[in-house]
Amino acid sequence: MSIVHVLLTGGIGSRLWPLSRKTSPKQYLNLFDGKSLFELTINRNKEIADKIIIVGNKDNSHLSQKAMELCNLPYTNIIESTPRNTAAAIAFAAFSVNPDSILIITPSDHLISGMPSYQEAMNEGIKKAEQGFIVTFGIKPTRPETGYGYIEHEDDFVKSFREKPNKDTAEDFIEKGNFLWNSGMFCFKASVFLEELKFYEKELYIKAYDAWKNSKNGFLDENLSLEIPSISVDYAVMERSKKIRVVSTSFEWSDLGSFESLYEYFVTNGYSKDENGNIVIGTDIFTGFVGLENTILVHTKDALLVVQKEKSQDVKKIYNVLDKMQSKLLD
Known part of the structure; x- marks a missing residue:
């Protein structure tokens, strides 16, 4: 069984302007003891996964390449000619691996501390993925944050996903005690994700596969890519599938979004x-x-x-x- 770390490198980090720019988004800034969030994410997962796939766009692929040279690890590069949101980005990675491969999907711009807790959460997610579930990772909230989405849960069952709330609603979530911050990290078998994507968003699946099979050296065709519906993975699969499970984590986490x-x-x-x-x-x-x-x-x-x-x-x-x-x- 292969475990593949899929790193999503889109995003500009607009709330961190003027540090974060289009030509140098926040995930590539060396603000953390001389390292970037991108490097920290790669190093955090290199002991868990045996392969790395970088999914990014043509405007930042050179930055990813430079960062991977610093990490000194082999990887597969998937370069989007035009961003089509996270559902398509993850589909490209899933198309590129063995159907039984387990994918750990992470953004490249989050800050996490507490490696033992992180590894424990990932291992729990992998076990659930082996059973055919699509796993999301929830963060225990430490404050009524209005900048994050929330996951309502009962044990590992997801009852609902909630958009970024106002302050009163966020305080209500904290008081109820069964809400987690939505980390935007996932774990699943490639085949399971693609089956669900095909069921709920067939057009996206078909168009994404068409773009993928016509890619050259990891570069996706622009005209074919433009035909792909731009839909988030949350809406395409996570909020609709009956196979969703959540792992409640205990590591410290921030999306460094502000x-x-x-x-x-x-x-x-x-x-x-x-x-x-x-x-x-x-x-x-x-x-x-x-x-x-x-x-x-x-x-x-x-x-x-x-x-x-x-x-x-x-x-x-x-x-x-x-x-x-x-x-x-x-x-």
């Missing part, structure tokens, strides 16, 4: 802050904060961002404005 989560990581690991909890990222220039608390100043060569930690989800609004302006500040 400056608040980056702040918490930095401060926990001894990053310098002033007496009011203000921090500076990206410059050694003396910076004084007057009348401000828990504020983050981010400095790059062409942009400055000042954001209150609790409002860091709103950074995406700035990104969206710049995107509409077709600003080079996003490149």
Whole structure:
């Protein structure tokens, strides 16, 4: 039995602008003791899986290649000519392996600590996958977070998936005690996933297979790819299949999706802050904060961002404005 780590490298990290850009998304930034989230993810799974598949787009494949050279591990590269969301990305990986192979699907931009707990969770997921289940990994919530999706469960049965809630709903989820954060990590046999995808999204399955079988050296044809419906794996399979099981995990996890989560990581690991909890990222220039608390100043060569930690989800609004302006500040 082969266990394959499938690393999904799409995503821009818009809530971490101006650090994260289209040409250098957050998963490739060397912010963590000289390593990137991409490298940390590869190293975390190399003892569990015996093969690696990287699924990314043509704009970041060179960054993945550079990161894999640092990891010094062999891998299979699947390069999307145009992003078609996670259901298709996972299907490409599933088409490329033996049907009995077990796939561990992870994003490339999450931060996880506690390797023994992580390995225990993955091993439990693999066992369930061997039994024909599609496994999702849920994180025990530590706060009423509005930036994550949730999984309602009873033991390992998934009762429902919930979208990102407002604060009152998130607090209600925490109080009920049977909700987990949705980590976006999965484990299943390639054949089981493809059977479910074909059942629930037949057109996507057919179009994705057509693009895959006509790929050349891992590059997917653009015209055929554009015909693939752009659907998330959550909607295509996870929220509809009757074969879903959840593993409730105990490792520390963050999707590093905002400056608040980056702040918490930095401060926990001894990053310098002033007496009011203000921090500076990206410059050694003396910076004084007057009348401000828990504020983050981010400095790059062409942009400055000042954001209150609790409002860091709103950074995406700035990104969206710049995107509409077709600003080079996003490149």
